[in-house]
Amino acid sequence: MISNGKSKTVIELHVNGDSHEVMVRSGDTLLDILREQLGLSGAKRSCENGDCGACTVLADGKPIHSCLSLAIESCDQSLMTIEGLMGSPIQQAFVDNWAIQCGFCTPGFILNCHALATEHPNASDEVIEEWMCSNLCRCTGYQEIKEAVQSVVRASGNA
Amino acid sequence: MIAKDISTSVKKKDHDGKISGQLAYISDVKVDSMLYGVLYRSPIAYGKVRSIRLPPLPEGYEKIGAEHIPGNNFVKLLHNDQPIFANEWVNYIGEPMFMLVGPKLDILYQLVDEVEVDFEEHPAIFTLEEAIKQKDQTGVFAYHEFGESLDVIKSIEKKAHRVIEEVYETGYQEHVYLEPQGMLGIYKADEILVKGSMQCLYYVKNALISALACEDDEVRVIQSPTGGGFGGKEDFPSMMACHVAIAAKVVKKPVMLLFDRAEDMEVTTKRHPAKFTYRTAIDEQGNILSMNVEVFLDGGANAGLSPVVLQRALLNSSGVYKIPHFHAKGYALKTNTVPNGAFRGFGAPQSFAAIESHLGHISSMLKRDPIQYKRNYLVKQGDPTITNGRFRDPILLEDMIQDLLQTADYTKKKEAFRAFNQQNKRFKKGIGASLFLHGCGFTGSGERDHIKAVVKLEKTEQDQVLIKVSNSDMGQGALTTLSKIVAKGLDLPYEDILFPDPDTKDVPDSGPTVASRTTMIVGKLLERAASQLKAGWQSGVAQEVVEHYIHEDMIPWDEETFSGDAYPAYSWGVNLIEVEVDILTGSVRIERVYGSFDIGRAIDERIVKGQIDGGMAQGIAYGFMEKMTSQLGKIQQKTISDYGPPTAMDLVPIESKLYDNPYAGGPYGAKGAGELPLTGGAPAVQAAIEDALQIPFYQIPVTPELIIESLTKKDGDARD
Numbered sequence: 001m002i003s004n005g006k007s008k009t010v011i012e013l014h015v016n017g018d019s020h021e022v023m024v025r026s027g028d029t030l031l032d033i034l035r036e037q038l039g040l041s042g043a044k045r046s047c048e049n050g051d052c053g054a055c056t057v058l059a060d061g062k063p064i065h066s067c068l069s070l071a072i073e074s075c076d077q078s079l080m081t082i083e084g085l086m087g088s089p090i091q092q093a094f095v096d097n098w099a100i101q102c103g104f105c106t107p108g109f110i111l112n113c114h115a116l117a118t119e120h121p122n123a124s125d126e127v128i129e130e131w132m133c134s135n136l137c138r139c140t141g142y143q144e145i146k147e148a149v150q151s152v153v154r155a156s157g158n159a
Numbered sequence: 160m161i162a163k164d165i166s167t168s169v170k171k172k173d174h175d176g177k178i179s180g181q182l183a184y185i186s187d188v189k190v191d192s193m194l195y196g197v198l199y200r201s202p203i204a205y206g207k208v209r210s211i212r213l214p215p216l217p218e219g220y221e222k223i224g225a226e227h228i229p230g231n232n233f234v235k236l237l238h239n240d241q242p243i244f245a246n247e248w249v250n251y252i253g254e255p256m257f258m259l260v261g262p263k264l265d266i267l268y269q270l271v272d273e274v275e276v277d278f279e280e281h282p283a284i285f286t287l288e289e290a291i292k293q294k295d296q297t298g299v300f301a302y303h304e305f306g307e308s309l310d311v312i313k314s315i316e317k318k319a320h321r322v323i324e325e326v327y328e329t330g331y332q333e334h335v336y337l338e339p340q341g342m343l344g345i346y347k348a349d350e351i352l353v354k355g356s357m358q359c360l361y362y363v364k365n366a367l368i369s370a371l372a373c374e375d376d377e378v379r380v381i382q383s384p385t386g387g388g389f390g391g392k393e394d395f396p397s398m399m400a401c402h403v404a405i406a407a408k409v410v411k412k413p414v415m416l417l418f419d420r421a422e423d424m425e426v427t428t429k430r431h432p433a434k435f436t437y438r439t440a441i442d443e444q445g446n447i448l449s450m451n452v453e454v455f456l457d458g459g460a461n462a463g464l465s466p467v468v469l470q471r472a473l474l475n476s477s478g479v480y481k482i483p484h485f486h487a488k489g490y491a492l493k494t495n496t497v498p499n500g501a502f503r504g505f506g507a508p509q510s511f512a513a514i515e516s517h518l519g520h521i522s523s524m525l526k527r528d529p530i531q532y533k534r535n536y537l538v539k540q541g542d543p544t545i546t547n548g549r550f551r552d553p554i555l556l557e558d559m560i561q562d563l564l565q566t567a568d569y570t571k572k573k574e575a576f577r578a579f580n581q582q583n584k585r586f587k588k589g590i591g592a593s594l595f596l597h598g599c600g601f602t603g604s605g606e607r608d609h610i611k612a613v614v615k616l617e618k619t620e621q622d623q624v625l626i627k628v629s630n631s632d633m634g635q636g637a638l639t640t641l642s643k644i645v646a647k648g649l650d651l652p653y654e655d656i657l658f659p660d661p662d663t664k665d666v667p668d669s670g671p672t673v674a675s676r677t678t679m680i681v682g683k684l685l686e687r688a689a690s691q692l693k694a695g696w697q698s699g700v701a702q703e704v705v706e707h708y709i710h711e712d713m714i715p716w717d718e719e720t721f722s723g724d725a726y727p728a729y730s731w732g733v734n735l736i737e738v739e740v741d742i743l744t745g746s747v748r749i750e751r752v753y754g755s756f757d758i759g760r761a762i763d764e765r766i767v768k769g770q771i772d773g774g775m776a777q778g779i780a781y782g783f784m785e786k787m788t789s790q791l792g793k794i795q796q797k798t799i800s801d802y803g804p805p806t807a808m809d810l811v812p813i814e815s816k817l818y819d820n821p822y823a824g825g826p827y828g829a830k831g832a833g834e835l836p837l838t839g840g841a842p843a844v845q846a847a848i849e850d851a852l853q854i855p856f857y858q859i860p861v862t863p864e865l866i867i868e869s870l871t872k873k874d875g876d877a878r879d
Binding site: 035040041042043044045046047048049051052054081082083086091094095098100101102103104105106107110129130132133136137138139140141142143144145146 | 168170171173174176177178179180181182183184186187334335336337338339384385386387388389419420633634635636765766768769772773774775776777798799800804805806807808810812813
């Protein structure tokens with residue numbers, strides 16, 4: 001897969017349980033390919049600099065900023081976008097806690113918090129805050145999002 | 160579900176599409192044969208265009224410029240000074256001159272890079288300071304002066320025990336809506352359709368009619384789901400709409416214009432930087448005898464909404480206080496910098512930061528507690544406003560203050576902090592308050608003379624009710640709150656009320672989504688429409704009802720003399736903030752935040768809490784974190800992290816409380832709530848930092864750098 005920035009390579013991406021052959025340039029970000037070629041627009045383009053986390057997707061269960069990841073680096077990973085997460089406890093918790101206003105940060109935040117709840121089922125408030133710092137929300141002031149995560153973590157912690 | 164109490168929260172209308180990622184924002188939309196646009200922007204701050212040289216354009220790529228505009232080459236807000244494509248003179252770095260359109264974005268960026276423009280450069284005005292110096296010659300967008308005569312003030316000052324004069328400055332604030340600006344223009348044989356992220360459909364539509372010189376039915380505007388606005392999508396989108404509409408008309412294809420974050424930060428409107436001078440005369444007991452205020456706003460390169468922002472800044476320049484012998488004047492001035500525009504609070508956050516700071520400083524000079532000192536001057540029901548209007552409704556401010564002092568255990572805490580600060584060499588704790596209000600709705604007679612809002616309810620044969628208004632949900636919950644108001648009026652389940660994306664083909668002009676007017680003004684009209692529909696309800700029959708704005712009986716507003724009732728109603732707030740300052744690094748940690756608010760009655764408690772939490776976060780960050788600067792006309796912060804809005808770690812849970820004080824002019828008693836929570840954050844955080852360090856600040860944001868500088872200066876002064 002040696003190429004200059006312009007020549008194209010065919011790679012296979014594994015997204016939400018499906019495999020897709022896509023033609024990419026080495027400089028294409030994962031965000032570009034998800035949105036422009038696979039039509040998965042739930043990953044949002046906002047800062048394209050790793051500041052805001054609106055583009056967050058999961059790679060092997062870990063949240064990554066897809067605007068900073070190259071598509072060609074992602075071919076061996078199992079990727080999940082918001083389109084692949086249906087009916088999860090964290091999504092319901094966002095609704096139940098009014099953790100959504102404009103919604104633009106929501107898919108990225110939900111994926112990050114889903115990974116958090118999976119990885120740290122008994123996460124302390126400090127761990128929750130630390131994880132939440134990789135995503136920005138300009139509407140809520142974060143309180144409602146934190147409550148949503150706490151409700152899921154508490155529920156799974158008790159189980 | 161039929162809600163008994165309007166304040167009880169319901170599931171928001173738009174949650175499902177937002178948690179599943181299915182809701183399509185404008186940048187998610189793809190249309191067949193869609194082209195993209197990239198704007199060529201002025202690289203200089205002020206000058207005349209001599210010549211433009213384009214690189215050879217590949218097939219399928221075109222330049223769209225002023226020559227393609229059939230109508231007026233400006234977007235009119237208040238003045239005709241905002242060119243759609245600046246083709247003769249440029250007035251700021253980043254001003255759009257023309258647009259290249261074509262199928263591939265990367266090729267467009269490359270082509271724009273290769274454009275060569277020759278300018279005759281002229282000396283530019285880069286700072287508010289320079290603009291103030293030359294304001295008598297040129298560059299005044301708006302000016303107002305009102306209040307007590309200066310002769311009277313002078314004679315009072317002459318006899319006063321002391322006259323305290325302070326200069327205070329506030330900086331830019333950037334909206335940082337998570338969704339950057341975006342607009343799509345679609346060509347159809349008989350109409351141009353524009354879709355995008357926006358707060359004000361009819362502002363956009365009217366701009367299009369003017370630019371395209373076309374009939375009312377030849378343009379159509381649809382609001383896409385909007386990823387945050389905060390005022391940033393009030394005035395700005397009209398310009399982008401003109402760009403894509405003109406391009407679509409020329410190329411006869413859909414044209415999409417999407418800003419990336421750097422472009423959005425560099426060229427879109429921001430909160431006006433401001434400079435204030437407060438001059439206050441006091442007697443021997445510390446009583447205020449007179450106050451004289453000067454306000455200067457940096458409008459940027461065109462007038463935009465600056466004249467109205469100036470009005471709100473002036474109207475709030477006395478805070479929540481009844482000041483004897485008050486005089487104020489203010490200017491909105493031109494600089495060759497990015498135009499400033501609407502931002503949640505609209506001039507008021509600057510003024511409240513200034514007046515709260517000034518009275519705080521006077522109280523510490525007098526060795527009085529700032530809250531107790533300010534309490535002597537609170538306006539009461541029936542008092543005149545500074546423009547000789549009236550505060551007609553009950554004011555709960557005194558109770559709100561009393562409650563909050565008790566809840567927070569203010570007096571004890573203040574003593575405890577003093578003891579802590581004496582013990583602790585490195586960390587200093589402080590507590591500070593702010594008292595504030597927000598005039599709800601448009602300033603002056605805007606609702607009656609300019610907006611003339613109309614709302615419509617449509618009932619289908621299946622007895623479903625559709626809300627037809629031109630107001631946007633940009634996250635604040637308008638879809639839900641307005642639906643609740645209609646559901647309650649009709650005694651129907653909230654779920655039976657439908658609220659399609661606003662489309663000017665389909666909805667009357669119920670005004671823009673600004674000025675904390677949507678719930679109060681549009682909601683009231685919908686409440687009336689619902690009761691009209693209920694009275695004539697015929698099951699199984701399609702019906703339609705329309706309601707028009709009725710101006711409340713008030714003291715007529717006169718913009719020339721700056722007198723009368725500027726607002727029909729006021730919302731009120733008290734904030735209290737506790738901080739800990741690390742004097743080694745200058746960093747400030749927020750420890751507790753209290754917010755008490757009177758917004759009449761909450762239409763939905765959780766939605767209101769969301770407005771409080773998010774608004775206070777923006778207001779607090781405006782006071783000590785968010786710093787944006789311009790150097791020689793160029794915005795220096797190009798990424799979100801350069802600028803620094805709060806993350807989850809910068810804030811603590813906000814302990815908020817609502818005071819029920821129903822307002823007869825609002826639906827079920829509601830007043831405006833959107834802007835108010837931002838207003839008190841900055842002055843309270845400044846006061847808390849001052850309390851911790853026992854030094855005054857004369858500007859916001861109070862950054863770590865400023866803290867260290869001030870501490871060093873204080874040390875130096877102590878040694879001198």
